[in-house]
Amino acid sequence: MTEQKKIAILGGTGALGSGLAKRWAKAGHQVIVGSRTADKAQEAANALPVASGGPKAQGATNLDAARQGDIVVLTVPFSNHNALLEEIRDVVQGKIVIDAVVPLVPPKVAVVQLPAEGSAGMIAHKMIGDKARVVAAFQNVGAAKLQADEPIACDILVTSDDQEARKVVIGLIQDIGMRGVDAGPIANSAAADAMTSLLIGINKRYKVDCAGIQITGLAG
Amino acid sequence: MTEQKKIAILGGTGALGSGLAKRWAKAGHQVIVGSRTADKAQEAANALPVASGGPKAQGATNLDAARQGDIVVLTVPFSNHNALLEEIRDVVQGKIVIDAVVPLVPPKVAVVQLPAEGSAGMIAHKMIGDKARVVAAFQNVGAAKLQADEPIACDILVTSDDQEARKVVIGLIQDIGMRGVDAGPIANSAAADAMTSLLIGINKRYKVDCAGIQITGLAG
Numbered sequence: 001m002t003e004q005k006k007i008a009i010l011g012g013t014g015a016l017g018s019g020l021a022k023r024w025a026k027a028g029h030q031v032i033v034g035s036r037t038a039d040k041a042q043e044a045a046n047a048l049p050v051a052s053g054g055p056k057a058q059g060a061t062n063l064d065a066a067r068q069g070d071i072v073v074l075t076v077p078f079s080n081h082n083a084l085l086e087e088i089r090d091v092v093q094g095k096i097v098i099d100a101v102v103p104l105v106p107p108k109v110a111v112v113q114l115p116a117e118g119s120a121g122m123i124a125h126k127m128i129g130d131k132a133r134v135v136a137a138f139q140n141v142g143a144a145k146l147q148a149d150e151p152i153a154c155d156i157l158v159t160s161d162d163q164e165a166r167k168v169v170i171g172l173i174q175d176i177g178m179r180g181v182d183a184g185p186i187a188n189s190a191a192a193d194a195m196t197s198l199l200i201g202i203n204k205r206y207k208v209d210c211a212g213i214q215i216t217g218l219a220g
Numbered sequence: 221m222t223e224q225k226k227i228a229i230l231g232g233t234g235a236l237g238s239g240l241a242k243r244w245a246k247a248g249h250q251v252i253v254g255s256r257t258a259d260k261a262q263e264a265a266n267a268l269p270v271a272s273g274g275p276k277a278q279g280a281t282n283l284d285a286a287r288q289g290d291i292v293v294l295t296v297p298f299s300n301h302n303a304l305l306e307e308i309r310d311v312v313q314g315k316i317v318i319d320a321v322v323p324l325v326p327p328k329v330a331v332v333q334l335p336a337e338g339s340a341g342m343i344a345h346k347m348i349g350d351k352a353r354v355v356a357a358f359q360n361v362g363a364a365k366l367q368a369d370e371p372i373a374c375d376i377l378v379t380s381d382d383q384e385a386r387k388v389v390i391g392l393i394q395d396i397g398m399r400g401v402d403a404g405p406i407a408n409s410a411a412a413d414a415m416t417s418l419l420i421g422i423n424k425r426y427k428v429d430c431a432g433i434q435i436t437g438l439a440g
Contacts, residue, residue: 112338112410153436157418184421190332190413198377198411201404202435210437215422216373217430 001027002171004055008069010034010062011114012074013044016100017075019146020049020138021048021057023176028054041065067091071172072132073098074124078105081120085127092132096165098140099124102196110201114196121159121189122190134135136168136189137180139196145204146176157183157192168215179187181215221246222391224275224413228289230254230282230296231262232306236320237295239366240358241268241277248274254285261285266277278283279311287311291392292352293318294344298325305347306325312352316385319409322416330421332414341379341409349406355380355411357400357417362430374432377403377412401435404439 007024011017014035019046025031028051035041042059050056058068066067066072066088072089072095081101088097093126107115117123119199121136125201130135137158145152156173158180183192193211202211227244231237241264241336245251245421248271255261260290262283263280270276278288283386286308292315296304301321321340337343341356357378365372378392378400380386386402393400400417415433421433 048394068320091260111405113409114338114384115338116411118332118334157223171425181422182425183418184425185331188332188418188421190334191411191418194408194411194414198403198408199406199435202401204439205402205404208439212436214436215419217428217433218422219428 001175004029005172006030006068006070007033007073008032008065008071009073010065011059011175012065012075013040014075014123016138018044019143020073020075021169024041024144024172025043025049025054025057026051027175027183029175030055031057032065032068033057033059035059036155037184050103056064057175063087063091067127069095071096071098073100075100078103078120082123085124088127089131092128096168097128097134098120098138098169099134099136102139102193104197106169110186110197110204111195114190114194114198118187119190125146125161125186132164133160134186135162135165136186137173139189139192140199140213142212145210152212153214154178156180159183159186159189159192161186181218191202221396224249224251225392226252226288226290227293228252228254228285228291229293230285230308233260233296234295235363236358238264239363240293240295243366245274245436246271247395250275251277252288253264253277253279253284254282255279256282257281258284268299273398277314283307283311286433289315291316292317293320295320295348298323298340302343302347305344309351310397313350313387315352317344317348317352317354318358318389319354322413323358324329324417327331328426330417332417334414338407339410341406345381345406353380353382353385354406355382355385356406357389357413360407360431360433362421365430372398372432373434375397376400376432379403379406379409379412381406401438
């Protein structure tokens with residue numbers, strides 16, 4: 001494992017957030033589950049596994065969780081994305097903020113409809129990038145797969161204008177048994193955001209439930 | 221093999237076009253190489269393999285090739301994309317037009333910079349979609365890999381608003397030993413266009429020359 005980190009997962013009671021929380025808690029990281037109410041967050045934290053010798057997960061409001069975490073992960077629906085960024089803006093100075101939010105536009109979530117800014121990560125970068133080290137990741141992994149205790153055949157595309165932050169996040173991804181791929185600047189998160197709609201459509205069209213992507217041709 | 225087709229490859233003397241031409245000629249399809257001058261096109265056609273019992277490839281200007289083909293494939297640089305669409309607009313009525321052009325913006329080709337329309341395929345769809353059956357495909361496969369006689373570890377994302385046309389193209393992809401994945405409406409070609417920039421960057425960053433993508437979790 002990489003060095004133990006305090007990982008605050010905002011929207012951590014949702015499917016994706018709790019899946020990530022579970023895997024990082026198991027890996028021995030200090031997970032702080034963030035939610036709209038501290039009670040609900042604490043309840044979700046209590047349900048998380050505790051690694052042997054590892055810390056117990058804590059619950060807090062999203063804002064408190066963002067304040068406490070070394071690493072802050074956004075896993076809220078896109079409709080809450082910008083408001084949450086506004087809310088945490090002043091408490092994430094110098095921190096790595098991982099944006100896992102996908103800009104899906106219901107009801108046609110299987111059709112690519114990227115925001116004018118290019119991607120959710122680009123929005124975050126514009127809103128808080130002067131303070132935080134924004135990294136986009138985890139757009140393409142199904143929540144159900146994170147919840148299961150099995151290996152996941154899906155790479156995580158990691159994008160950020162902060163190359164060092166990309167490396168840290170790739171390490172954290174390795175801690176949960178997956179491969180992070182350094183996919184370049186934050187503008188490239190548009191590819192991952194768009195890919196999520198394709199995977200949703202492919203799941204329906206091929207009658208499967210866990211389509212993912214893998215980068216081929218990498219050494220190692 | 222699927223039923224033999226006349227496949228016109230516009231820009232067919234370039235790296236991507238000649239790679240596709242080579243593979244389809246080998247598979248026994250009637251390839252028509254299109255280029256700016258008929259002479260250059262014929263020269264490239266003469267260099268293509270001929271399948272046992274298959275037809276010899278022909279050369280023609282891009283416009284003549286588009287006129288002759290059952291299937292028309294665009295493999296020109298993005299800077300020529302719109303002019304070519306304008307040129308062939310009147311001769312592709314009812315035909316499947318496969319847009320393999322990627323909207324790269326030099327010099328930063330490893331950074332996603334999608335056009336306002338969303339993708340090259342969306343541009344083609346808007347420009348000639350009232351006449352032709354526009355399908356976007358082949359954005360993510362390296363030309364060098366098509367030129368080589370080896371299996372390619374890269375899926376081809378196939379998008380179109382014409383579901384039947386997607387199926388035909390997936391068949392043609394199978395003919396050249398690759399897997400086409402039905403990735404939904406033409407709007408979804410933005411994901412494939414964007415992915416090309418990621419793969420170019422990944423090749424540099426990981427010091428490899430053939431990064432590709434694969435869709436995981438599909439049955440079969």
